[in-house]
Amino acid sequence: xxxxxxxxxxxxxxxxxxxxxxxxxxxxxxxxxxxxxxxxxxxxxxxxxxxxxxxxxxxxxxxxxxxxxxxxxxxxxxxxxxxxxxxxxxxxxxxxxxxxxxxxxxxxxxxxxxxxxxxxxxxxxxxxxxxxxxxxxxxxxxxxxxxxxxxxxxxxxxxxxxxxxxxxxxxxxxxxxxxxxxxxxxxxxxxxxxxxxxxxxxxxxxxxxxxxxxxxxxxxxxxxxxxxxxxxxxxxxxxxxxxxxxxxxxxxxxxxxxxxxxxxxxxxxxxxxxxxxxxxxxxxxxxxxxxxxxxxxxxxxxxxxxxxxxxxxxxxxxxxxxxxxxxxxxxxxxxxxxxxxxxxxxxxxxxx
Numbered sequence: 001x002x003x004x005x006x007x008x009x010x011x012x013x014x015x016x017x018x019x020x021x022x023x024x025x026x027x028x029x030x031x032x033x034x035x036x037x038x039x040x041x042x043x044x045x046x047x048x049x050x051x052x053x054x055x056x057x058x059x060x061x062x063x064x065x066x067x068x069x070x071x072x073x074x075x076x077x078x079x080x081x082x083x084x085x086x087x088x089x090x091x092x093x094x095x096x097x098x099x100x101x102x103x104x105x106x107x108x109x110x111x112x113x114x115x116x117x118x119x120x121x122x123x124x125x126x127x128x129x130x131x132x133x134x135x136x137x138x139x140x141x142x143x144x145x146x147x148x149x150x151x152x153x154x155x156x157x158x159x160x161x162x163x164x165x166x167x168x169x170x171x172x173x174x175x176x177x178x179x180x181x182x183x184x185x186x187x188x189x190x191x192x193x194x195x196x197x198x199x200x201x202x203x204x205x206x207x208x209x210x211x212x213x214x215x216x217x218x219x220x221x222x223x224x225x226x227x228x229x230x231x232x233x234x235x236x237x238x239x240x241x242x243x244x245x246x247x248x249x250x251x252x253x254x255x256x257x258x259x260x261x262x263x264x265x266x267x268x269x270x271x272x273x274x275x276x277x278x279x280x281x282x283x284x285x286x287x288x289x290x291x292x293x294x295x296x297x298x299x300x301x302x303x304x305x306x307x308x309x310x311x312x313x314x315x316x317x318x319x320x321x322x323x324x325x326x327x328x329x330x331x332x333x334x335x336x337x338x339x340x341x342x343x344x345x346x347x348x349x350x351x352x
Contacts, residue, residue, distance in 0.1 A: 128221035132228025227311035
């Protein structure tokens with residue numbers, strides 16, 4: 001739609017009043033970008049306050065370079081935006097103004113070589129762990145799949161990224177550039193084939209409240225799958241407690257250390273896991289917390305050690321921060337240091 005805009009009046013309004021470009025657009029009943037174009041054309045934008053210091057207009061030569069990266073180098077809009085210190089929506093606007101057809105994420109992803117048959121068959125521990133991790137922390141977008149982990153687990157996620165992709169780094173979440181946010185690394189595969197294959201195993205879109213045990217998974221890789229799921233949606237925690245034991249003449253004070261495993265999931269999913277663990281003589285309980293999330297708990301220390309031995313035997317990769325807590329448990333168990341006497345108090349005749 002074309003607008004009959006009086007450029008001189010618009011410029012005078014902008015210069016001689018407190019009206020913003022958005023206010024003027026409302027007066028003329030047009031898009032605020034039409035006003036911005038006029039102001040930019042005459043080089044009279046007010047010190048960028050209205051755009052929070054962000055550069056939104058570029059010379060034609062610069063725009064040509066952006067388009068060259070997008071079309072010839074097959075860079076994504078986000079990547080181009082970062083290289084020119086701007087935002088994706090600005091690159092998108094430039095492309096639309098130049099009448100350039102926007103590419104699908106799948107086409108952009110093809111810039112990198114990757115194993116598009118990776119999920120055709122779960123036939124090794126690496127794939128089974130990846131499947132478990134996706135069931136815990138992944139998203140099926142129907143156009144592909146993504147898994148996001150915090151910076152402290154970057155090495156773990158990058159292990160799978162390097163198996164799937166020949167030469168591509170993990171993405172960093174945009175929120176990671178904001179102060180106060182912890183960096184989040186993302187493994188993103190924009191390929192419908194991955195989405196469809198993951199769905200066949202049970203990793204369907206919007207799975208959080210309906211997750212079932214995976215289909216077509218060989219018994220050989222069940223505990224590798226559980227490892228991946230545990231490292232995504234499980235935790236092992238260490239706790240201490242003070243105990244007092246009273247004898248005839250003394251009060252003995254002990255410091256107790258114990259560990260606990262908790263795994264989140266749907267009731268059906270955790271019930272199947274519980275059944276599998278029971279066959280290995282590992283006792284667990286399923287409960288529901290206040291937020292209506294189901295938890296599988298393993299409390300007995302020897303059962304936690306059994307769980308450790310099952311999921312980590314000959315594992316090609318471990319999530320170090322969780323694995324290291326298991327190492328503390330094994331050390332405490334070896335040293336028989338679950339309970340330590342830290343003090344004793346002699347009871348006087350008056351206290352008896």
